[in-house]
Amino acid sequence: MPDPQLPLPTPTLDNLEFWQGVKRQELLLQRCQDCGNYTFPPRPGCVVCGSTRREWVRSSGRGKVHSFVVTHQAVHPALRGKTPWGIVDVELEEGVHMISNVVGCAPHDLRIGLPVEVVFEDVSAEVALPKFRVVA
Amino acid sequence: MVEFMRDKACIVGIGETAYSRDSGRSELSLAGEAVRNAVSDAGLALNDIDGMLRFEVDRVTEAELAASLGLTGLRFFGMAGPLGSAACGLVAHAAMAVACGMADNVVVYRSLNGRSAQRYGGGATTRGGGGNAAFWEPYGMLVPGQWAALSARRHMQQYGTTSRQFGAVAVALRKHACMNPRAVMYGKPITIEDHQASRIVHDPLHLLDCCLETDAACAVVVTSAERSRDRKQRPVYIRAATQHLVSGGRPRHTYSDTSAYELAETPSRYMAPRLFRMADVTPADIDCVQLYDPFTPNVIFGMEAYGFCKPGEGGPFVEAGNIEGPRSKVPVNTAGGNMSEVYLQGVNHIIEAVRQLRGVSTCQVPDCELVLCESGGGLGGLILRR
Numbered sequence: 001m002p003d004p005q006l007p008l009p010t011p012t013l014d015n016l017e018f019w020q021g022v023k024r025q026e027l028l029l030q031r032c033q034d035c036g037n038y039t040f041p042p043r044p045g046c047v048v049c050g051s052t053r054r055e056w057v058r059s060s061g062r063g064k065v066h067s068f069v070v071t072h073q074a075v076h077p078a079l080r081g082k083t084p085w086g087i088v089d090v091e092l093e094e095g096v097h098m099i100s101n102v103v104g105c106a107p108h109d110l111r112i113g114l115p116v117e118v119v120f121e122d123v124s125a126e127v128a129l130p131k132f133r134v135v136a
Numbered sequence: 137m138v139e140f141m142r143d144k145a146c147i148v149g150i151g152e153t154a155y156s157r158d159s160g161r162s163e164l165s166l167a168g169e170a171v172r173n174a175v176s177d178a179g180l181a182l183n184d185i186d187g188m189l190r191f192e193v194d195r196v197t198e199a200e201l202a203a204s205l206g207l208t209g210l211r212f213f214g215m216a217g218p219l220g221s222a223a224c225g226l227v228a229h230a231a232m233a234v235a236c237g238m239a240d241n242v243v244v245y246r247s248l249n250g251r252s253a254q255r256y257g258g259g260a261t262t263r264g265g266g267g268n269a270a271f272w273e274p275y276g277m278l279v280p281g282q283w284a285a286l287s288a289r290r291h292m293q294q295y296g297t298t299s300r301q302f303g304a305v306a307v308a309l310r311k312h313a314c315m316n317p318r319a320v321m322y323g324k325p326i327t328i329e330d331h332q333a334s335r336i337v338h339d340p341l342h343l344l345d346c347c348l349e350t351d352a353a354c355a356v357v358v359t360s361a362e363r364s365r366d367r368k369q370r371p372v373y374i375r376a377a378t379q380h381l382v383s384g385g386r387p388r389h390t391y392s393d394t395s396a397y398e399l400a401e402t403p404s405r406y407m408a409p410r411l412f413r414m415a416d417v418t419p420a421d422i423d424c425v426q427l428y429d430p431f432t433p434n435v436i437f438g439m440e441a442y443g444f445c446k447p448g449e450g451g452p453f454v455e456a457g458n459i460e461g462p463r464s465k466v467p468v469n470t471a472g473g474n475m476s477e478v479y480l481q482g483v484n485h486i487i488e489a490v491r492q493l494r495g496v497s498t499c500q501v502p503d504c505e506l507v508l509c510e511s512g513g514g515l516g517g518l519i520l521r522r
Contacts, residue, residue: 006273006274006275006276007269007270007273007274007278008270008274009270009271009274010267010270011270012267015270019270040271041268041270041271066290066399067286067287067289067290067293067399068286068289069277069282069285069286069289069338069339069340070336070338070339071276071282071337071338071339072335072336072337072338072339073281073337073338075257075276075278075279075282076276076278078276079276084339085276087275087276087277087282087286089286089399098271099271099272099275099277100275101275101276107339112289112290112293123274129274129275131275
């Protein structure tokens, strides 16, 4: 019996390109060709102006911790024995926010403003997840 | 448009089941009892109900409920969301329906075995990484308490808000519940020390920062102002009603979008000015507030968003006792709310608002004439008047 796993992404037609990018170790964001704003998660139209003129741009992968939560309750079988479990809201340089984990950082060392950069973690043969590590 | 809707519809009936941790009954059965009670409270017969509205997440469909109640003349029905945020929005829909003649008597209900069956706090809302959930569930972000904790920590960082101030909310609402024999937490007062000593669930939130998981159903009946004159209860007028989805894909508590935003900013901030304008009143006119309270920080955010105190001052405001007791500056959730009465996702708040305006609350605010009621942190709002 394999260890229980957190839910894995099920790519959709709206975000397939993002997940394919992550598998290639590229963090891709959608930028609006009309208003220039980045939006995340991916979607067919710009969340700021509604334009459907979208382009995929490689993110710098750098950002900082905007907020974080340390979960002490194993709200999923995969978290049993793994709490306290840190979850961060990372504000990327491009201005969008991503929910993620900071690898190699104990939950009690998380701080708002902590500088981080993206790393890629293979979770199955097909799927990888963007995570973050603290920038020295 | 605003003038057209003002005071054109009324809540004339309220009903609920017992509030428990294990109902031992189906959600369909609970919904039926709540609707029967609300219809009876209104002095109507079941077949007078010709409209029915439900939460999109309610597992009891209007078709099943109508069949179970023997309703044959339903001519207006539908649903609203998102998630558990629908309550006030549905009353807005009902008000429009009766004001426009789409229906005469519309019932809004919520039925939830939220403890014995679908536990939101235990990951029951997990969507298995599908769609946008793929952008948070794989990281262990699975339940509403985690979303609230992120916002709480931002507020603490920005304004110096403390855990004890969150605790002041929990203590105040528990005090109100202890005046309300229907409340799940009736007879179980807590102190700030109890709050501080309760286990950390999603740091910075303690267990006593979280709403209850409960089994129950609630319902309200909405009728046109004209028809309400014949009802047995004093009508409670819907003076203003609105919904709000913040542009940019927010509200961010569902993380449907994580573009530029401020975590501790709720939709209420955007909805509040419109709601007050529709009602032609100011925050100073409001006698009590029934505020969506899934977690204690939401009450602090709400006090700021509706202008009862300045942005960032919500913590000290609640700590000073301004929301506790029927004679406080802004009595909040006078039946105990989702924190201590029952977690019926805002329909219980509307029922308490009606009780206040009928003058029969267990924590009665003197001469209560205007109540602000919201659901989902400002996704829906009502101003009700006597």
